[in-house]
Amino acid sequence: MELTRRELIAAFLGSAVAASACRTSRKREPVPGAIVDRAVETGHRLRGGPLPRAEVAEPVDVLIVGAGAAGLSAAWRLAGAGLKDVRVVELDDEVGGTSRSGKNSVSAYPWGAHYLPAPMGEQGAVLRLMREMGAVTGTDAEGYPTFSEELLIREPDERLFYQGEWYEGLYLRAGATADDLAQAQRFEARMNAFGAAKDAKGRKAFAVPTALSSDDAEWTALDKVSMAQWMEAEGFRSPRLKWVVDYACRDDYGATSEHVSAWAGIWYFAARQYGKGERSEGFLSWPEGNGRLIRQLLSSLSPKQVERHVLVHTVEPGAEGCRVEALEAGTGKPRAFQAKQVVFAGPRFVAGHVVAPWRQQRPEWMGAFTYGPWVVANLTLSKPPRGRGFPLAWDNVLYESKSLGYVVATHQALRQYEGGPTVLTWYLPMAGADVKAEREKALSAGYGEWEAMVMADMMLAHPGIEEQALRLEVMRWGHAMVRPSPGFMWGPARFAAQESLGRTLHFAHTDLGGMALFEEANWFGVKAAERVLKELGHSVTSWL
Known part of the structure; x- marks a missing residue:
């Protein structure tokens, strides 16, 4: 049965947003735009029957499968050790996973993670990355690192919308x-x-x-x-x-x-x-969010070391290395690699379809991993949105909505005070208990439905914003975040999943840390890379 507009908005965003949308309902032209994710259909080819195998395998010392934050952190660590024969393959046309970013004529903007809490002293690898970026300016009186003022999120940093007015902070006083x-x-x-x-x-x-x-x-x-x-x-x-x-x-x-x-x-x-x-x-941020961290990791590699549009469908570990079967996602042409060492930097649910021994016998621990979907939308405006109460901040949260509200890509540039165009990045975690049902909801809605929902949410806090809207783009992340459900963080499954398979296949991903955060991706990427270095006979001083 097809949902009415009000029922649709209520199902995704809650009754308060739906009621507001009905009260302010008036005929308007939809905001031009599109759904921009494309990897879902290609990735689902892993669920089909046997895929073709290549006759000849390309030799490589280290193959990293997946160019998200974990995979690129592994490659960054290997580059730091001087390894040259390292290849990274990625299914999508953009690297970075949920830390990827986009850009238009107005600003760069995030498609997922949008900030990094300023690392403290014990965070060795992340702090090393910050130093490489020139973000660390020194140490304070207590010996903790200090960071560039231009990267620290300036005030006003947070505000909350409740019953028609904006208030400072995230606690409703x-x-x-x-x-x-x-x-x-x-x-x-x-x-x-x-x-x-x-x-x-x-x-x-x-x-x-x-x-x-x-x-x-x-x-x-x-x-x-x-x-x-x-x-x-x-x-x-x-x-x-x-x-x-x-x-x-x-x-x-x-x-x-x-x-x-x-x-x-x-x-x-x-x-x-x-x-x-x-x-x-505080927090460090860039217009493109954590896409800036991805760019820094990527700078340690040559362009030839990173291949996009490569669908890895089989990893067969052996005593002398791993044979990795893949397809070119665009043409369907089979590819193969014979790698001395492999880092699989994808989530466990993908590994279950790709790692050959796990296809034959699924590990018991795999059922403990669950992943929640998210939807992220970037709305380009001709000028900053209007609202009552506390002024526009970096993070703008809606108390009565199931969304998280939005962040302002141009916040650090002070552009909203100049009245120029800006980009708002809107976030919706699909937080229901049944992740499969939530995923189906997220992926079944088309652009018209998402446009109606995003604009209903925005119009609740900013009447008239539709007149300033230039373009809306929507990204659906079907398996965006591992969920740290009760019993998962310190249960046996997460620790079993971290173990290498033999001496040639190692794993890296945020889900191994139980939290979809950059610090976890970086930790497990560096850890996997250091296992690779030891297996290749290198002397290793850990960055961790």
């Missing part, structure tokens, strides 16, 4: 009761305590990346319950506080607090600080 504020203060104190906590070995209870966190049962027991259950048990019942925690879970994990491990929920608030709240270094 307008109309808050004394009990609301007391619970918020108590919650902050608990998170600060978690941020300061260390075990007998000196490890932080919650660290970045997650691999540096304490494995003491005192902390890992939190993984057995959901964040929502932990909040209830601790007496955190204020609707405003619960909204903030739910927003945090949807923002970083693409799921509500009911479906996120309490360990992961607390990690969000505690891992990037030392017990005094959010560290002053």
